[in-house]
């Protein structure tokens with residue numbers, strides 16, 4: 001090879017990686033859809049956090065929100081394909097990670113819930129999750145001197161009511177924001193992708209971004225991603241009853257994806273390798289392309305978020 005040819009190859013490689021670094025990485029985040037409520041304060045956040053970690057909300061005091069939504073796995077559930085509630089009851093769906101929820105139009109794999117505040121009614125009262133009645137929860141909380149004091153401080157009312165419980169939980173879940181991944185550092189010009197990550201990004205742009213759209217890496221749509229339709233869970237169809245919605249599920253986020261296994265609405269895949277094998281068959285991606293995509297997906301891990309002690313368990317303390 002002559003020096004000239006070598007130089008050309010080097011230059012085009014450099015240009016290729018420069019363009020890749022510049023395209024599509026410094027995208028602006030859209031405005032959030034779910035809003036913090038008027039009662040938001042540091043105390044209400046701490047109250048919501050305490051409730052999120054407290055099994056008092058379940059029928060037999062064995063399960064808290066955090067039992068299925070663990071901070072170290074981006075608030076997903078990793079020890080079972082589908083969720084695991086009171087009395088060892090198994091739910092039918094995989095618990096999704098909880099973060100960047102303010103940018104979601106609807107919740108759950110089928111979009112059956114429209115507001116983040118209302119969402120908590122489902123796990124609290126679901127037979128296979130926390131299995132408790134609202135009446136009992138309010139009774140327990142009103143009798144609890146510390147909760148009684150904190151709720152009074154935040155909501156300025158003599159007794160704890162359902163809307164306050166839901167509001168407080170939302171104060172915590174809406175605050176879970178993840179935007180400090182390696183990808184974000186590249187976006188801000190603070191880091192660069194390796195050649196493999198850059199190739200993964202190019203493949204991502206080509207095959208994945210139309211559904212898992214950057215910079216959130218999800219979209220508020222329901223799609224069919226090639227999994228065979230399973231009559232035990234028809235997804236969006238269960239909400240709309242439209243035949244065209246059979247087997248459609250909401251597009252999940254790919255941020256922190258290397259930590260929120262297992263994958264898909266039913267947790268059928270345990271590793272990204274298995275997920276990419278599925279897409280590889282659909283889209284004719286060879287082994288090395290699948291590896292490049294995984295290398296890119298790993299840049300979406302936000303370890304600052306995963307280990308943020310602000311979002312972990314803290315003992316509830318009386319306020320002076």
Ligand code: HEC
Nearest residue numbers: 064065068083084085093094095107108109119120123129
């Ligand atoms: C037994 C396991 C379990 C418990 C306990 C649990 N969840 Fe979940 N959570 C799930 C599952 C499974 C889903 C997905 C449900 C679906 O798609 O039908 C989910 C979905 C969610 C969502 C919607 C996320 C999204 O992106 O759509 C939020 C928010 C949430 N849970 C918050 C909570 C809160 C707050 C609590 C406590 C009050 C809680 N969860 C308790 C398993 C659980």
Ligand code: HEC
Nearest residue numbers: 207208211223224225249250251252262263264265275279
């Ligand atoms: C047509 C839209 C669409 C395209 C294109 C698409 N996906 Fe998906 N993806 C989805 C949907 C919908 C789901 C959830 C399906 C389910 O649970 O049944 C999903 C699930 C996933 C999951 C599992 C997420 C989780 O939390 O369980 C991963 C990982 C993933 N996709 C990666 C990719 C990659 C990588 C590409 C490109 C090679 C891609 N997707 C292309 C729509 C799409």
